[in-house]
Amino acid sequence: MSPSLETRDLTIRFGGHVAVDHVTCAFRPGELTAIVGPNGAGKTTYFNLISGQLRASDGAVLIEGEDVTRLSAPQRTRLGLGRAFQLTNLFPRLTVAENVRLAVQAEAGVHYDMLRPWRARGDLIDKADAVLDSVGLGAKRDLQAAALPHGDQRKLEVAMMMALEPKVYMFDEPTAGMSVDEVPVVLDLIARLKDDASKTILLVEHKMDVVRSLADRIIVLTNGQLVADGEPAAVIASPVVQEAYLGIAPGKAA
């Protein structure tokens, strides 16, 4: 299958520091790729370059073969990129339901309708409620997003991307900071997404057991460079990973 997302020599420099260094990689529908690497390796920056929050110094981003390097973040979202942020990034003083409804509204292409009351679009409200139920936030729909505990904010972050129904899902450490009993909700959600062969999933994740259970493929970033790419078992076992990332505790990683 042809790639839904591709980066070619994607590079960004902050002053002298090369945070993402000529990363060439393709992602295909039906495939979940885990992106691993030590703190500061450039994983989030790589995501930012793909979804358009940052502009590349060099190289290109392609969505379904189309060069989108010059397009803005909203334009790339409209082409099917969805992003859940590592640092929770919500509309703090709007309700939980409204946060998701705005994502649903964006997905429905309702951008400039100003003559109808928003409540008249009951379909958008219902869909938002369904998404909220799927992450277990249904009961908290009327709370302010800022009032949610951290774990719930993470779930809301994921829910907003789900509501966008993108072709490419980009999860940036979705379970970071969640309590143990909250993690399965999000992981189940990702596992269910995998059943849909038309979806491309990128997952940045530090927890190796999670990566092992979900990933079809692992790529490793170190100092902004792509140092390994392949089957999970092979990548985890490869010397470059043992040294570059898991070298600290190779015994535990296995």
Added chain:
Amino acid sequence: MTLLSGDPSRGRALQILVTLVVIALVFAPFLFPGAKAMNTAAKTCVMILLVASYDVLLGYAGIVSFAHVMFFGVGAYGVGLALYGLGAGWGALFAGLGLAILLSLALALAIGLFSLRVQSIFFAMVTLAVAYAFNVLASQLSAFTGGEDGRSFKVPAVLQPGFRWLDHPLFGVQANGKLLSYYLVVFVVAAAFLVLLRIVNSPFGRVLQAIRENPFRAEALGYRIVFHRTIATCVSALGATLAGGLSALWLRYVGPDTALSFSIQVDVLVMVVVGGMGSLWGAVLGAALFVVAESYLQDGMGALAGLAANAGLPLLPALFDPHRWLLWLGLAFVLAVYFAPLGIVGALTPPEGKGRR
């Protein structure tokens, strides 16, 4: 209050207060006889529209503009100069208003597209510069605008005070053109206000709130926020232009003091904050409170100063001197912001509403 908007104002006290203000304004000529009361009521109506349209920008979209009064001035000068130059006809009135609306839209579009891409502080600075330039232009082109003196003009015959449409008074009020003018103002303001209410409660209005809360995330959801912000600027400018036109029509005069002065911009800011940012009902309450205070605080203080003087109290007569009314208004403003940072609406809205943490 769900009328046309689909979004009820929250809180019983708030509803009652807004209803009282609306009743007072609709029946003002009959409830509060006298020229001064009627001027105050008309000014309140005009300010409600001016403040509400500013709140669309500031309270909903989170955009700080200093050019709102410029758009007010465009409307006032458009109507005023057309009636002055072309004669007191409806054709001139609508031509003036139409041109003013076009000019406002062009200015809003230019300012928006040019400067809303970048940081909001830049937008604020640009609006300040443009508004200042417009001010200077209006006083420099004195052959056309009347300069500092402004222009007095005649309004269409049926709106003139001398026009009698009944030869007997109506519930004790003279049925003249002034009364018609007042109801024209009330009607246009009510219609425009309801349109604004509709817009802020539309899917588009919701995106404005999202942009105010987190522009970065709004973009990540696929909203092209420059366009939303620019449209909000245009809507807001239209409201201000209409308010300016009504103001000129009511005063039968247009000049820098009544249409372009920067102090009007400051007043509008105060009214938005006192009423409660991010709620159009706040605009109603803020404007009503401010205009009434502005008109009657001096009288009240004069009376207090007199009382204090008669009672032989020291210092108080000087403090309550009517000329110091701005001091008291300023003090009231500071206290209001301190104790009710979310304005009257915020103070009267139940905590589970979205306005409060």
